Amino acid sequence: MAPQLRRLQIAVSGLGRMGARHANHFLHRTPRAELVAAFTPDPKELAWAKENLEPWGVKIYSDYDEMLKHTGLEAVCVATATTVHAEHTIKAIEAGKHVLCEKPLSTKLDISEQVLRVSKAHPNLKVMCGFSRRFDASYLAAHRAASSGSIGRPTILRSQTCDKYDPSGFFVAYAEFSGGIFVDCNIHDIDLALWFFSADKSPLPKLKSVMAVGVTALEPDLAKHGDVDNGVGVVEFHDGQIAYFYSSRMNAPGQHDTTEIIGTQGKLTVNANPTLSLTEAHTPNGISREIPQNYYERFQEAFVEEARQFADAVLDDKVVPVDMESSVEAVRIGVALQESLRSGKKLFFDRRGNQVEDGARAKL
Amino acid sequence: MAPQLRRLQIAVSGLGRMGARHANHFLHRTPRAELVAAFTPDPKELAWAKENLEPWGVKIYSDYDEMLKHTGLEAVCVATATTVHAEHTIKAIEAGKHVLCEKPLSTKLDISEQVLRVSKAHPNLKVMCGFSRRFDASYLAAHRAASSGSIGRPTILRSQTCDKYDPSGFFVAYAEFSGGIFVDCNIHDIDLALWFFSADKSPLPKLKSVMAVGVTALEPDLAKHGDVDNGVGVVEFHDGQIAYFYSSRMNAPGQHDTTEIIGTQGKLTVNANPTLSLTEAHTPNGISREIPQNYYERFQEAFVEEARQFADAVLDDKVVPVDMESSVEAVRIGVALQESLRSGKKLFFDRRGNQVEDGARAKL
Amino acid sequence: MAPQLRRLQIAVSGLGRMGARHANHFLHRTPRAELVAAFTPDPKELAWAKENLEPWGVKIYSDYDEMLKHTGLEAVCVATATTVHAEHTIKAIEAGKHVLCEKPLSTKLDISEQVLRVSKAHPNLKVMCGFSRRFDASYLAAHRAASSGSIGRPTILRSQTCDKYDPSGFFVAYAEFSGGIFVDCNIHDIDLALWFFSADKSPLPKLKSVMAVGVTALEPDLAKHGDVDNGVGVVEFHDGQIAYFYSSRMNAPGQHDTTEIIGTQGKLTVNANPTLSLTEAHTPNGISREIPQNYYERFQEAFVEEARQFADAVLDDKVVPVDMESSVEAVRIGVALQESLRSGKKLFFDRRGNQVEDGARAKL
Amino acid sequence: MAPQLRRLQIAVSGLGRMGARHANHFLHRTPRAELVAAFTPDPKELAWAKENLEPWGVKIYSDYDEMLKHTGLEAVCVATATTVHAEHTIKAIEAGKHVLCEKPLSTKLDISEQVLRVSKAHPNLKVMCGFSRRFDASYLAAHRAASSGSIGRPTILRSQTCDKYDPSGFFVAYAEFSGGIFVDCNIHDIDLALWFFSADKSPLPKLKSVMAVGVTALEPDLAKHGDVDNGVGVVEFHDGQIAYFYSSRMNAPGQHDTTEIIGTQGKLTVNANPTLSLTEAHTPNGISREIPQNYYERFQEAFVEEARQFADAVLDDKVVPVDMESSVEAVRIGVALQESLRSGKKLFFDRRGNQVEDGARAKL
Incomplete structure (x- = not known):
């Protein structure tokens, strides 16, 4: 590789389902980044890394602190279990x-706020929470239009956010740590609400x-x-905006995530008409x-694309595309829905973000 | 017309927007019914009736009680202003x-219940509330599948239920009598919830x-x-069912009413992908x-189809396809959402339908 | 029925599959027409007529000439077997x-031309061939746009024009009289080409x-x-227009008739995305x-709508919406494709409509 | 990069529109390949290569023969002007x-056949013509299903194959060398016909x-x-298969390539319902x-994906996914359509591929 090209020296922490994917993306699909290290304490994941990452020159660590000392390391993609994200x-x-951290920062609001404080310090x-839909x-086409x-x-x-039913019941055990369906699944939808309701460069909408x-x-x-396997949540914001969400663990044909952004003069839909490809089968059925x-x-x-934009933001010293305050606000709303x-x-909040007893006080 | 064929002798009360349409349907598109009379107190509507109904042999009345005495009259389609439906x-x-009565029976629950009592007596x-989507x-294909x-x-x-924005502001004045957006618009969606949640012949779901x-x-x-021009409502039923609704007066391209029925093994969508016809235009845009x-x-x-099935129900002495108790329940839910x-x-109800203070009591 | 309203006194000839439907349309769904008579020589069809038409006051004939003498008869809808259409x-x-005659006028060009001559005399x-897609x-929305x-x-x-496969093999026996797949099925598509290529009020395009x-x-x-069960045909017109057709007897899910009208600045599609209703099922498949x-x-x-517009054309003395010369031209093209x-x-035609030996002469 | 990983050492010839893209694909998106060299005689393209390829360690050549001598070079992706493909x-x-050669091998049949002979020798x-749709x-989902x-x-x-209209008129000048619309555009559709008609592992269909x-x-x-800007072609094969094609240079909204594969028991459509993304806009229009x-x-x-599969085929010594005989046959059919x-x-061919005078002989 030519020495004159600067590529972001990045490591991935966690090589589970998503961690392995992030590692591959930085290794093979992010021209301006170079995956130089990876960490996992898990023997199975270590074996995978030996076979799939090491041959490409990636150094494998089973100690996170050691990895952070890797010579030349500039950035980390945190893709561990959610409970370890913040740490x-x-x-x-x-x-x-x-840092590029998988969503959510934490299933706890106070911990998320701590991450925000540290990053502000x-x-x-560049610190960014990976809300992939952005x-x-x-979604990008819709956001440009909005x-x-x-x-x-x-x-x-x-x-x-609707997942295909997993008869193995994996998500039941997972629920112990996931923070619940609104924090685990609808956190994406909450993030979209925050993103689209500030599409006109106005500040983040305030929870009501x-x-x-x-x-x-x-x-x-x-x-x-x-926890539940089907949830419906409604969120009011001060200044007249409403977001409503649905999440399910039993969507029969597969993954079906849909968003509608409804404005005073029109509407944008994303995936109202879902499909895997451009192919249809015409059969007697x-x-x-x-x-x-x-x-x-x-x-x-x-x-x-998230990996590429993160690398660009670091290398070109640009603002990261997902704002940390927004990512903490998403946790606040997810946790409140779960509560x-x-x-x-129904829970009420005043404009300063404090929970209040009733709707009358929420108007303040 | 051949004497041996019995056709339902029906009158229409009210010749406003929907009344005139009902009159035309019974006159020209319901083979087993004969429109014999129509009532309206409104001079404009009377003029319309003279021109469009009288030539076909329909007797026009400006006094409702007189019309009810019309010789041979068997049935009435009530399509007046909502405030007069019940009377x-x-x-x-x-x-x-x-009677085939336009929806809703009333914007008041007690009046709706009174209609139910009289009909039961x-x-x-045959007394039926005209929830047209059924x-x-x-919707029929979806209900058969469910x-x-x-x-x-x-x-x-x-x-x-999303209406195209009407810049004349008609719906603002109309809001005084409409009962509000949940009673006026979402009443259809509420009715669909009651219909689909009892699709397996189980009793009406109980409001929680x-x-x-x-x-x-x-x-x-x-x-x-x-009232509002955009509303979101969530309804829980005892026994684990949830319906959630959206209504809007500002849908840009036109009318967009959509329903999803989500079951434990699959989902049915009605109008997820709306269109007026089978035609699309491919242009530089x-x-x-x-x-x-x-x-x-x-x-x-x-x-x-509603007119035809009502005529069939009377002539063949069949159960009407929309149950009166369900139509009253729809009013109860609509009124509660509006409240x-x-x-x-958030309002709670026990299994007997009584409003209770909090969710704990709603479990009883 | 009020005496002051004039309704077209019409009879239907032929009560097979389409004839019975036409009879029902004129009887129950065409306010400005009155079905007064029907003819069929077929005992089964006669029995059907006794049960379904006679009670409504329709006089049934088993002799066509007798029916033509029916007092007050003004119009006939010819829906017999194709071989009898012209006669x-x-x-x-x-x-x-x-006369409203089912398509095609005939499977023979000379007979079609004879019908045209008689009608011109x-x-x-009002004489019209029933090309229903118009x-x-x-299709109307597309034609307005064009x-x-x-x-x-x-x-x-x-x-x-693609039919669902009929395992009974009915269409094999039918092929003896149908004129072949281009005359029986694609005649509709040919008619659409003639209609759309003259949408700008220019004369009928000339076959090349x-x-x-x-x-x-x-x-x-x-x-x-x-005959064949799948056919592809290409038609060139003088002055630079091309129509190409496909017909099939083996379309698995059902009827799939599609049309694209491609202009120099855009395209209109009709039924590119076929569906029976607005309902979709989401299942594990x-x-x-x-x-x-x-x-x-x-x-x-x-x-x-065809029945209504025909009645309107007669009662209001308007030009019929489907031109007879165009309907004869459709037969000419269908017969040529079959040949x-x-x-x-490949067959060539000069601008006067004469078949010529080769393409060079076709340019004259 | 780790020495133990073998990556295909590949060069790209031609850095015009498609050449530059191929270079990027091999450089950044094909993990098992390494772009080591590139050739272009064009000063503009050379300048682009200096800026975009050289910093990544790619050696740039302005002499093709020199590039072929590049140490360690294993493969070439030919993406020059069509006239130079074969050479x-x-x-x-x-x-x-x-070699991975852009389609078509040549606009001439004899030259294409020469490439085939050389490759057979x-x-x-591994020699493969890059029919990208495969x-x-x-298309892959459709082919698996078929x-x-x-x-x-x-x-x-x-x-x-329908391109958006390019008002610059580029394609008019381009037509001098493109081989005509059937060779330039429909060659893809012809290739799909050959691919799908042999989906059941039967030999290539024989042109009739x-x-x-x-x-x-x-x-x-x-x-x-x-040449023309809108073409319709019909191809018959011996043994009862028909392919029909349309190409246009004036598709208003953009690129619209569609394929239907119609079998005796069902149909597969690819892109019948085209869209750029999953986003739709609902506006007053x-x-x-x-x-x-x-x-x-x-x-x-x-x-x-084509680049990846080509690299896999070489490194793992597998059969290339696009057969050379098929690619030559595509040229034969394209050239015949153009003629x-x-x-x-109408042109006829016997089973041995020889053009014959008339249809009767084509049956032999």
Whole structure:
């Protein structure tokens, strides 16, 4: 490789499902980045790394702190289990590394806020939470249109995250640590609301109320973790905007994430009419098409674009495309929805972000 | 016309926008019915009736009570202003006439219940509230599929009623009497929830909670009537079913009513991909299609089918396809959503239908 | 029925599949027409008529000439077997009746021309061949758009008529009299080409060449009648327009008739994305939808509109919406395609409509 | 980069529009290949290469023969002007290099056959013509379905290649060397016919007849080169298969390439319902979506997949996914269509591939 080209020296922390994918993206699909190291404490993942990363010159670590000392390392992509996101991000920042952290920063609001504080204390470092949908071509097209004013003022947003049913019940065990369906799934939809409601360069919308309900239609065991397999949440913002969400673990044909951005003069839809490819089959049973089977099949290119834009932001010293304050706000809203689901109550917030007793005070 | 063929002798009450359409449907598109009379107190409507109905042998009345005495009259289609629905329906029933009444029975729950009581006191008469979507080919196809068990247990229902923006502001004045957006628009969606959640012949689902929010994005004057131009409502039922609704008065391209019925094993969508016809235009601006401009353009054939099935039910002494108890329940839910919108509170109900203080009691 | 309203007194000749439908349309769905008589020589059809038409006051005849003498009869809808279309049409015209004749006028060009001559000799009578697609809402929307100039000059037209496979093999026996797949099926597509290529009020396009090929993929016995179950035809017109056609008897999910009108500045598609209704099913197998099972399921409303516009044309003395010269030209082109299929040769025509030996002469 | 990983050492010849893209694909998106050299005689392209390739360690040549001597070079991607494809391919083969050559091999049949002969004389080398659609996810899904027998025997294929109108008139000058619209555009569709008609592992279908017509709707100057801006072609194969094609230089919204594969038991469509992304805009003008503006926007990922599969074929010594005999046959058919367009005549071929006088002999 030519010495005159500067490429971002990056490491990946965590080589599970998403970590391995991030490693591949930085290794093979991000021209301006070079994957130089990877960390995992897991023997299976280590074996995978020996076979798939090491031959390309990637140094494998089983100790995160050691990896942070890797010579020349500039940035870390944190893709561990969610419970470790914040710790690894903070450690990397404190070691002077730029960070791309998988969503969510944490399932806890206070921990997320701590990450924000640490990142603010290092203004020379780029720190970004990886909300992948913001890098998807379809969402980008919608956001450009909304930003141009073509639908007037974005006022209502509907968004859903629906996974194909996994009969292995993996997500039941996972629910113990996931933060719940609104924090795990709808966090993406919440992020989209924050993104589109500030598409006109106005500040982040201010939370006014949340209300959530849910059912366990297929997996009653989720109740053990206070979670559901189908959730509906409604979020009001001060200044007249509403977002409403749906999440499900039982979408029959596959992954179906859809968003509608409804403005005073028009509407944008993303994936109202889902499909895996441009192919349809005409058979005696009618006309049919397939859809993606999981979020990676749907958003693979978005993850790659995310990696590229993160590398660009660091190398060209640009503002990262996903704002940290917004990512913390997404956690706040997700956690509040989960709390509303648990308590059955509508929760109210004043303009300063404090939870208040009732709607009357929320108007202040 | 051959004497041996019995045709239902029917009258229409009210010849406004929908009344005139009902009159035409019974006159020209319902082979087993004969429009014999029509009532309106309005001079403009009377003039229209003289020109368009009288030549076909329809007797025009400006006094409703007189019309009810029309010789041979068997049935009345009530299509007056909503505020008169209940009164005319009750009078007709008491005069021994079968009744097809436009939705909603009333914007008040107690009045709706009174209509139900009167109708129950006349079990020999067919009384039906005209929820037109139940007669639409697409909704019927979806209901057949749901009834067959093809999607497992219907668990979540999403439904929206979105009107094209009317810059004349007609709907602002109309809001004074409409009962509000949830009673006027989403009443259809509520009815669909009741219909689909009992598709497996189980009893009507029992209301557990309602929560509604809304904004006035384009017509702040709606606030005078406690109404909004965009509303989001969530309804929980005892036994684990959730319906969530959206209504809007500002849908840019036209009428867009959509429903998703989500079951434990699959999903049915109605109008996820709206279009007026099978025609698309490929121009330098992309590919575009039109959608219906109003609910009648979307549901005209459904109204005709409704008229036919009502005539069949009377002539063949069959159960009417829309159950009166369900139609009253729809009013109850619509009114509760409107109250939740007004108060900003989530409302809870026990299994017997009584409003209770909090969610804990709603579990009883 | 009020005496002051004039309704077209019409009879239907032939009560087979389409004849019975036409009878029902005129009886129940054409307010300005009154079905007063019907003819069929067939005992089964007679029995059907006794049960379904006679009770409504329709007089049934088993002798066509007798029916033409029915008092007050003004018009006849000819819906017999194709072989009788011309004879009944001519007899009706000569008896002073207006005629709506099912397509095609005949499978023979000379007979079609004879019908044209007779109709021209009776300029006071309305005579129209029933090309139903011209009355379909989607085709009408496309034609309005083309006529408005929105796609520039219509230059290329692609159109197909594809039937669901009928395992009974009915269409094999039918092929003996149908005139062949281009005359029986693609005649509609040919008619559309003539309609759209003159959408800008220019005269009918002039035939320059035809070329057809075909295969018997499922029914080799069709070869006995010189016919195929899949045909492709290309038609050139003088002045630079091309239409190309496909017809099939083996479309798996149902009826799929599609048309593209390609202009110098844009394109219109009709039914590129076929569906029976607005309903889709999301199942573990993907997303699926149904399509119409036959042409009547697709075009029922178009047939009704055809009946209404025919009645209007007679009662209001307007030009009929389908020009007779165009309908004869459609037969000429269909017959030529069939001849090209049979011989394997490309056929050429000069501007006066005469077949010529080769392309060089076709330029004259 | 780790020494133990073998990566295909490849060069690109030609750095025009497609050449530069191929260079980027091999440089940044093909993990198992390493772009080591590039050739272009063009000063502008050289300047681009200095800036975009040289910094990554790619050696730039302005002499093709010199480049072939590049140490360690294993393969060449030929992406020059079409007129040079064959020459460079043959030279590379004779220098012992594997070759991926842009389509078509040549606009002349005899030259294409010469490439085939040379490649056959070097059975140890992988030589492949880059028909990119065969690597598109949607076409691959369709081919898997067809190969599995799910639509019965593929019998009819419709395919079109439609470019957005380029008002610069570039394609008029280009027509002098392009070989004409059937060789330049429909060559892809012809290749698809050969691919799908042998999806069941049967040998390549044998050409029986071709017939083509066309018009110059927007660019009369094309006539100078015997070319058209809209062409329709029909190809018959011995053994009962038909392919029909359309190509256009004036598709208003962008690139619209569509294929239907029609079998005896079903149909597969690719891109019947084109779209650029999953985003739609709902505005007062209706619902609209964009489509790709050119073939690269549509097929970018296919080109990348093509590069990857070519590298795999060489490194793993597998059969290349596009057969050379098929690529020559595509040229034969394209050239024959162009000749039919020019002469206005239908051309016939016997089973051995010889052109014969008439259809009767074509049956032999």
